[in-house]
Amino acid sequence: MSVIRSAGLRGFRATVAELGGDAEQFATACGLPIAALDADDMLVPDQAVAAVLELAAHRLGCPDLGLRIARRQDLDMLGPLALAIRNSPTLADVVECSSRYLFLHARSLSLILEPDPYGDRGVIALRYGVQPGYPTPIQGTDLGLAFVHRTIQRLVDDRYGLRSVELPYRPEAPIQTYEELFGAPVRVDRPAAILRVPSSLATRALSGGDENLHRLAMAFLAEQSGGANASIVPQVRAAVQQLLGTAPPEIGTVARLLTAHPRTLQRRLAIEGTSFATILDTARRDAARRYLTTTDMPMSQIASLIGLSEQSTFTRCTQRWWAATPTAIRREGTHGRP
Structure with missing residues (x-):
């Protein structure tokens, strides 16, 4: 069984309440401890988290639930990894430390920088999602991809040059809803969940970072990576x-x-x-x-x-x-x- 830190549920209770639902009822139905709705450091089954998002979206008639929750989340939910990310010198370093240590937040998730799937040399692909062998949850992937997008906006710029968003499914929510959030074309039924960004973005220097804090955070993450x-x-x-x-x-x-x-x-x-x-x-x-x-x-x-x-x-x-x-x-x- 793969687990995820309960911080991934930040914003779930408030979003569900806003829609007139009962977050605790949904949590109980999916086998999640109610305490996980308000705590960050509980380890809970990631399948249960994916299930509660899907259940709430279905019961509340809200196919863009994951996108709504993403608007309420911030980088702090990643724990020590957030400190390393905020103090990274470039976006490439952000992706490198995230790909190396994201498993400390969620065992089955990955974030990888790879060549553009369409062969555009001026573009690179930031692929997010569950590792091979796991089913792709729509609401969970929506939430994670939107979270990555909003994090890049905070680190770099609101208009960082996003070329397109690739989704590995056809969502029930209108595509316009996605395009309004991402500010870029959205393509569905693609092989993977991807943000296509300018290749120059990878080496762009990030402002406000502290090299010493980045080093300390990375050393701490390395110390913890031996096992939960x-x-x-x-x-x-x-x-x-x-x-x-x-x-x-x-x-x-x-x-x-x-x-x-x-x-x-x-x-x-x-x-x-x-x-x-x-x-x-x-x-x-x-x-x-x-x-x-x-x-x-x-x-x-x-x-x-x-x-x-x-x-x-x-x-x-x-x-x-x-x-x-x-x-x-x-x-x-x-x-x-x-």
């Missing part, structure tokens, strides 16, 4: 380890990486029997011992690398950790080397 874990502790630990020596290891920064409110993050850690302060302290202790016993760095530099502003604070920490001074720990490590 319901525990938040490994994610916080990985984020803290990436931040040490590069940015202030503050809970607000880590919460931003995880797209969670700091108080929510503290609550989840407390449930697992720990705290942000404990995780940070352990990370500092481990890094300090490594630097003291394997390098000749000055004490002031080590203090800075583990996020401490003063060497005296570093000394107090080593006294608490090992009942010894930094110099004594270094001497002990040096004596123990071969």
